[in-house]
Amino acid sequence: MNRINCVFVALWGLLPLLASAQKDCHATLFGTVTEAETGEPVPFAEVFVVQTGQGAVTDDKGRFAFTELCEGPLTVTCDHLGCSHLSKEIYLVGEMRLAFSLEHSSTNLAEITVHAKALVLPSSQAERSLSGSKLDAAKGQTMGDLLKNLPGVTTLNTGSGIAKPVIRGMHSNRVLMLNNGVRQEGQQWGTDHAPEIDPYIADKVSVVYGANSVRYGADAMGGVVVVEPRALRSEPGMGGEVNLAAFGNGRVGVASAMLDGNSKLKTQHSNLAYRLQGTIKRGGDVRTPGYFLENTGVKEINYSAAIGLQRERWTSEVFFSQFFTDIGIFRGAHIGNLTDLQNAIERGRPLEDGAFSYDLNRPLQRVAHYLLKAKTTIKTGTSGKLSLQYARQFNRRGEFDAHKRFGTLPTELEEPQMLFEITTHTLDMAWEHKSWRHFTGSIGGQVLAQRNTTDRGGLIPDFDSQTAGIFWIERWRKHPFPVELEAGARYDVRRMNIGNRGNEPIDKQLDFNNLSGTFGSILKIGDHFETRLHLGSAWRSPGVNELYSDGVHHGSASYEKGREDLIPERAITTNLTFDYDNQRDFSTNFSFYRNTVRDFIFLEPQANPVLTIRGAFPSFAYQQTDARLNGLDWTAEWKALKMLAFSSSASILRAWNKKADDWLVLMPADRFRFGLSYLPKAKNDSQTPFAKLSMEHVLEQTRVPVGQDFAPPPGAFTLFNFEAGTSFAIGGNGQHNDTARPVGPGQTLFLILSVQNIFNTAYRDYLNRLRYFSDEAGRNVSVRLKYSF
Amino acid sequence: MKKFKIIFAMLALGAFLFTACDKDDDHNQDEQELITTVKLTFTEVGGGSTTFTVKDLDGDGGNPPVADEIKLKANTAYTIGVAFLDESKAGHAHDLTEEVKTEADEHLVCFSTTGGLSAPVIGDQDGNGKPLGLESAITTGEAATGNLKVSLKHLPNKSATDPCATGETDVEVTFPVTVE
Numbered sequence: 001m002n003r004i005n006c007v008f009v010a011l012w013g014l015l016p017l018l019a020s021a022q023k024d025c026h027a028t029l030f031g032t033v034t035e036a037e038t039g040e041p042v043p044f045a046e047v048f049v050v051q052t053g054q055g056a057v058t059d060d061k062g063r064f065a066f067t068e069l070c071e072g073p074l075t076v077t078c079d080h081l082g083c084s085h086l087s088k089e090i091y092l093v094g095e096m097r098l099a100f101s102l103e104h105s106s107t108n109l110a111e112i113t114v115h116a117k118a119l120v121l122p123s124s125q126a127e128r129s130l131s132g133s134k135l136d137a138a139k140g141q142t143m144g145d146l147l148k149n150l151p152g153v154t155t156l157n158t159g160s161g162i163a164k165p166v167i168r169g170m171h172s173n174r175v176l177m178l179n180n181g182v183r184q185e186g187q188q189w190g191t192d193h194a195p196e197i198d199p200y201i202a203d204k205v206s207v208v209y210g211a212n213s214v215r216y217g218a219d220a221m222g223g224v225v226v227v228e229p230r231a232l233r234s235e236p237g238m239g240g241e242v243n244l245a246a247f248g249n250g251r252v253g254v255a256s257a258m259l260d261g262n263s264k265l266k267t268q269h270s271n272l273a274y275r276l277q278g279t280i281k282r283g284g285d286v287r288t289p290g291y292f293l294e295n296t297g298v299k300e301i302n303y304s305a306a307i308g309l310q311r312e313r314w315t316s317e318v319f320f321s322q323f324f325t326d327i328g329i330f331r332g333a334h335i336g337n338l339t340d341l342q343n344a345i346e347r348g349r350p351l352e353d354g355a356f357s358y359d360l361n362r363p364l365q366r367v368a369h370y371l372l373k374a375k376t377t378i379k380t381g382t383s384g385k386l387s388l389q390y391a392r393q394f395n396r397r398g399e400f401d402a403h404k405r406f407g408t409l410p411t412e413l414e415e416p417q418m419l420f421e422i423t424t425h426t427l428d429m430a431w432e433h434k435s436w437r438h439f440t441g442s443i444g445g446q447v448l449a450q451r452n453t454t455d456r457g458g459l460i461p462d463f464d465s466q467t468a469g470i471f472w473i474e475r476w477r478k479h480p481f482p483v484e485l486e487a488g489a490r491y492d493v494r495r496m497n498i499g500n501r502g503n504e505p506i507d508k509q510l511d512f513n514n515l516s517g518t519f520g521s522i523l524k525i526g527d528h529f530e531t532r533l534h535l536g537s538a539w540r541s542p543g544v545n546e547l548y549s550d551g552v553h554h555g556s557a558s559y560e561k562g563r564e565d566l567i568p569e570r571a572i573t574t575n576l577t578f579d580y581d582n583q584r585d586f587s588t589n590f591s592f593y594r595n596t597v598r599d600f601i602f603l604e605p606q607a608n609p610v611l612t613i614r615g616a617f618p619s620f621a622y623q624q625t626d627a628r629l630n631g632l633d634w635t636a637e638w639k640a641l642k643m644l645a646f647s648s649s650a651s652i653l654r655a656w657n658k659k660a661d662d663w664l665v666l667m668p669a670d671r672f673r674f675g676l677s678y679l680p681k682a683k684n685d686s687q688t689p690f691a692k693l694s695m696e697h698v699l700e701q702t703r704v705p706v707g708q709d710f711a712p713p714p715g716a717f718t719l720f721n722f723e724a725g726t727s728f729a730i731g732g733n734g735q736h737n738d739t740a741r742p743v744g745p746g747q748t749l750f751l752i753l754s755v756q757n758i759f760n761t762a763y764r765d766y767l768n769r770l771r772y773f774s775d776e777a778g779r780n781v782s783v784r785l786k787y788s789f
Numbered sequence: 790m791k792k793f794k795i796i797f798a799m800l801a802l803g804a805f806l807f808t809a810c811d812k813d814d815d816h817n818q819d820e821q822e823l824i825t826t827v828k829l830t831f832t833e834v835g836g837g838s839t840t841f842t843v844k845d846l847d848g849d850g851g852n853p854p855v856a857d858e859i860k861l862k863a864n865t866a867y868t869i870g871v872a873f874l875d876e877s878k879a880g881h882a883h884d885l886t887e888e889v890k891t892e893a894d895e896h897l898v899c900f901s902t903t904g905g906l907s908a909p910v911i912g913d914q915d916g917n918g919k920p921l922g923l924e925s926a927i928t929t930g931e932a933a934t935g936n937l938k939v940s941l942k943h944l945p946n947k948s949a950t951d952p953c954a955t956g957e958t959d960v961e962v963t964f965p966v967t968v969e
Contacts, residue, residue: 336943336958343954351946351955402957552849559850611853613824613845615940615961 026435028479029090030065031098033058033078042080042102050075061527067479071382071434078102094435095479124475124486124520125534126577126591126633128152129206129226133688136786137723137752139202140245140254140281143195147225150207151649152591152633154668157768158192160250160286160777161298161327162365165195166767167207168593169629169653169667170222173543174569177225180319182373183217185424185450186395189460189543191769195225196323196369196395198302200243200256200279203230209633210573210593211538213516214471214490217446221538221571221597232273232308232317233262241788249780250297251356252283262310271310278303284358288775289762292354295328295361314378321371329363333773334402337615338710341557345711345772366398366416384433393424419455424448441474441488452544454501459551460544461501467494473518486520494541501548510547512568514539532577542566546601546622552612557710559610559617560603566624571597588636593629600627602657602664605708625659629667647675647694654703662705668767669701669713682726689726696721701766711772717763725752725784750786755779823848824885826874827939827962831859834866843962846876859937859966866928869909871898871939873960889941890923897942898922899953904935906966919947929968937964 033045041062048055049066051074056064071092078086078100086100128150130138138146144155144163155163156171164171172191177184179197187193199205208216208224216224233239238261245254256279262271281300285292304321332350335341373391380386398416430444448467454460473488491513498508520534549562573595581587604623609616631653639645650672655664675694682689701713730747760779764771825846832838845854861867875883889896893915899922900909909925938961945956 334957336956337961339940339961340956340958347954351949550850561850610850611845612849613827613843613854613960613962614849614958617849 025068025070026438027069027071027092028065028067028095029069029074029076029092029098030063030096030479031100033062033064033080033100033102036101042100045078045080045100045102047100048077048079050077065480094440095477123208124484124522124532125212125536126209126532126575126593127206128209128635129204131204133690133725133727133750133752135202135205136243136750136784137725137754139199139243139256140247140252140782140784141199143197143199143227146199147205147207151635152209152223152631152651153207154651154671154767156191156666157765157770159293159296159330159333159768159770159774161283161296161329162192162194164191164193165207165225166668167223167225168209168595168631168633168651169655169664170595173219173540174221175223175225176216176220177227178216179227179371180229180321180373181375181389181428182371182391182393183424183426183448185393185422185426185448186367186369187397187420187422189545192329192365193367193397194327196325196367197227198256198279198300198304198321198323200254200258201229201277201302201304201321202227204228209591210534210536210575211571211595212518212536212573213492213514213538214473214488214518214536217448217469217490218467218492218494218514218538219540221540221569222595229277229304229306230258230260230275232275232306232310233260234271234273234310236262236264236271238262239789241786243784243786245782245784247283247780247782249777250283250286251358252281252298254279254281256280269312273308273310275306276303277305282358285354285356286777287356289760289778290353290775291350292356293350293774294331294352294354294357295359295363296330297328297358297360299326299360300324312379314376316376317374319371319373319375323367323369325365325367326360327365327367328360329365330770330774331361331363331402333770334363335557337612338557338609338617339615341710341772350774362400363402364400366400368394368396370394380431382434383436384431386431387429389426389428391424391426391428393422393426395422395424396420417456418459420452420460421455422450422452424450435477438476438478439474440477441472443470443472445470459549461506461548462499463496463544464499465494465496467492469493482524484522486518488518490516492516492539496541496544498544498548501550506548508564510541512541514568514570528580528582530579532575532579534573534575534577536573536575538571538573539568540571541568542601542622549622552610552614552617557617559612559619561619561621563622566601566622567599569597569599569601569624571595585639586637589634591633593631593633595629597627597629599624600657602627625657627655627657627664629653629655629664643679643681645677645679647673647677649673657705660705663703665705665708666767667701667703669699669716671696671698673697687726687728689724691724692722694721694723695719698765713766714764714771717761717765719756719761719763720758721754721756722758723752723754725750727751747787747789750784750788752784752786753782754784755781823875823877824873824941824960825876826882827960828872828874829859829939829964830870830872831861831867832870833862834868841964843964844876848877854962856962856964859964861929861966861968863929863932863968866926868912869925869927871923871925873941886923890921893921894919894947895944896921897945897947897952897956898925899938899940899942900925901938901953902935902966903938904966905930905933906935906937906968909937915947917947920952931968933968935966937966938962939964 033042043058043060045058047064058064074090074092076088138149142163144165147153147165152168154166156166157163167175173189177195186196206226212220240259243256258277260275262273265272279302284297286296302323306319308317371393375389377385377387397420399418401417427447430442432442446469451464453462469492471490475486477484493513496510498506516537518536522532524530547562549560553560575593577591579589603620606619610619633651635649637647652670655667657664673696677692679690697718700716727748727750757779762775827843830838830840841857841859843854843856873885902908909927911920911922911925913921913924915921941960942956943959945952949955
């Protein structure tokens with residue numbers, strides 16, 4: 001999680017705490033003893049902490065717990081009839097879970113495995129993540145399409161190549177993306193500007209639902225997408241992985257490789273860790289059930305490098321990544337005015353069937369994103385750790401129109417009609433303190449400075465902006481008391497200096513400030529049931545496009561006019577989540593939310609069209625209203641039989657414009673998913689075969705404001721998908737764990753075959769901006785191969 | 790509160806220093822060619838000629854385009870010449886008709902009428918023998934009033950049943966017409 005901060009604040013606020021938190025004896029150690037072969041709990045095993053002489057006997061579920069332990073090195077032993085004495089050295093910090101796994105094999109009584117890991121506190125906010133094989137099975141697609149696998153997440157598409165995540169109805173500037181701990185800063189405001197992140201860099205992708213500016217800063221109105229790369233190796237050695245993927249539709253090929261290593265340096269207690277990663281992707285024209293979509297290919301080249309120095313008291317890491325992409329925009333969707341759009345809608349399909357081609361021509365987007373990050377974490381005695389992070393990002397977006405109005409086009413793509421360049425510096429500082437009187441928390445600050453220039457096109461003005469914020473979050477947790485509480489506050493200031501729009505000077509200075517708060521609680525009832533209540537607030541200052549755009553938006557054949565006097569939006573989300581997991585065969589999660597946004601900025605249709613030499617364009621102006629987004633996300637999994645599991649998930653949303661007393665435009669329709677998985681028993685542990693058939697049903701969006709769209713929302717559709725895969729160990733004792741990464745020496749091969757849209761159904765999605773012109777992509781057969789070593 | 794102010798002053802200073810390091814990118818505002826004026830020249834067969842224009846000198850937004858009223862004689866044959874001009878820079882009118890002519894196969898001028906006016910018939914052709922529309926002819930009927938819509942299509946499918954429903958529209962203007 002991104003802790004964002006400033007040293008002044010940390011020192012000023014926490015000197016008294018530092019002094020009093022010298023020796024922390026509120027640490028908790030708990031865990032289970034199980035039988036390795038069957039996974040059955042082992043009751044009446046004796047667990048001892050050698051240093052303190054404390055002992056415990058596991059209960060009928062194989063559980064044990066120690067509270068009020070002092071932090072530091074400990075030796076924990078486990079004894080049970082029929083096993084030899086087991087012992088594990090750990091360094092106890094905060095709260096840790098320890099798992100003893102006893103092997104009762106007749107040939108080797110003594111063989112055991114012990115795992116200890118620091119417990120990551122569950123968020124009091126609704127959060128879902130994708131990692132391991134589920135993430136592997138989704139890679140190769142765009143980041144947006146990958147995120148769609150999580151409940152409550154849909155995408156706002158421009159054709160098939162550009163997908164922006166929509167979290168519970170919010171997108172663009174209202175969704176914050178944290179890439180490797182850094183706020184992703186590009187031209188997020190554009191509905192056709194996809195996130196510039198390589199999915200293959202991610203080891204885990206999470207979505208945090210609802211407003212929370214306290215932890216993440218401004219703009220986290222609808223939610224936050226957190227992309228985490230694999231942590232640098234902490235043990236000496238070398239490893240890596242190679243990913244290959246091929247997709248039938250669009251004839252897309254992807255190759256990605258990663259190499260990481262760690263070596264002990266001669267200097268005492270210090271390690272050098274590194275990681276290199278790169279991805280190449282190439283695809284051609286996408287095929288719908290009836291025709292090819294001309295010029296919908298993609299080209300992508302990304303790479304990253306990270307190097308870290310790990311010492312006992314501190315670790316430092318430098319990370320650098322580059323992302324380059326060329327994305328073709330469907331040629332048939334290029335229009336000149338409203339009549340052209342109406343002609344296209346009337347036609348119902350592109351003029352020509354087209355033929356497959358890898359050629360990338362205008363219209364096209366060419367985007368480059370560079371990220372440089374340096375982070376240092378220092379242990380501040382036994383009381384906590386201080387982290388300091390600096391990042392610089394540069395984003396260049398070129399948009400190549402279909403044609404220059406006159407004159408022959410250069411054959412090479414060299415002159416974009418629009419060129420945006422944005423440079424962002426962020427400085428984060430946070431001090432995280434360990435459990436002190438059952439409180440854990442962090443305090444910190446963030447500074448952000450940004451400069452944006454629009455070199456061509458003059459769609460939005462140049463600007464620079466500075467933002468600064470401080471926060472403090474505390475969490476109270478007393479194991480095994482069933483209630484946990486969390487509260488925090490943040491204050492942000494932001495200044496924007498607006499320069500020229502095209503050649504027209506605007507020269508305005510805008511100041512915004514905001515106080516946000518968060519409150520969360522977790523209540524555990526028994527071992528299986530947990531409920532979480534979270535109240536979060538967030539703010540967002542109006543975007544430069546909302547303030548100053550003034551012109552025809554070609555993609556949507558409309559005239560958009562900004563408003564200079566817009567004030568920041570403020571959101572308050574109430575989220576109530578219920579989790580039930582019987583840890584055997586059934587688990588479910590219900591998340592109810594209500595997100596109220598004051599001064600919600602939206603495009604309001606105007607009575608009179610704007611007349612131009614190209615004809616009349618419907619006119620829209622940015623306006624503010626109060627909005628209310630209510631909804632429910634649910635997921636459920638039921639392992640009905642030993643080898644058969646059912647799953648289901650749904651996302652339901654009602655978005656209301658309070659002032660206009662009408663629905664909000666462009667909100668995702670309700671969707672439901674059902675899955676049937678077959679999990680046969682493998683011959684050995686290293687194989688994890690699975691097959692899954694799933695169905696997705698999306699309703700027609702009927703809750704739309706009347707008369708504000710060029711065509712009514714498309715009808716409901718049902719899609720069927722299939723996925724099957726397995727992993728193999730090659731040599732060594734490759735064990736398969738959650739992240740498909742082998743433990744110890746050995747290699748794993750992970751193979752996934754999938755078919756999307758099995759029946760080649762022709763359908764259109766309301767949230768695709770090109771739905772006026774063509775159907776969505778047809779059947780897509782793909783193969784993914786992952787080799788880890 | 791005072792402490793907060795001091796902190797913010799320091800943060801703001803930090804932010805300023807960051808920004809100050811950035812070089813000011815030079816602006817290369819690409820001046821795109823723009824059609825501001827559509828000029829129709831009606832020439833009476835064996836007689837004189839009159840021109841009518843639609844102008845939108847300030848581009849999209851701002852003031853709407855201003856159209857002349859076309860006045861024609863009843864039961865008379867005319868030829869129509871179409872011209873496209875960029876007059877956005879005062880004193881530097883730029884004629885873009887030649888460029889349309891150079892890329893004749895990529896362009897098509899379309900006409901449509903209302904109010905019982907007869908439609909102009911395209912007289913010129915591109916290199917492939919397909920209609921272009923920069924030159925056309927019209928024969929008026931009895932006295933009437935109506936509208937004449939003139940549009941310029943880029944990359945139309947000239948083989949389509951209705952070529953004017955294809956391609957991208959570069960220009961679409963409407964003249965009020967009176968035949969007297």
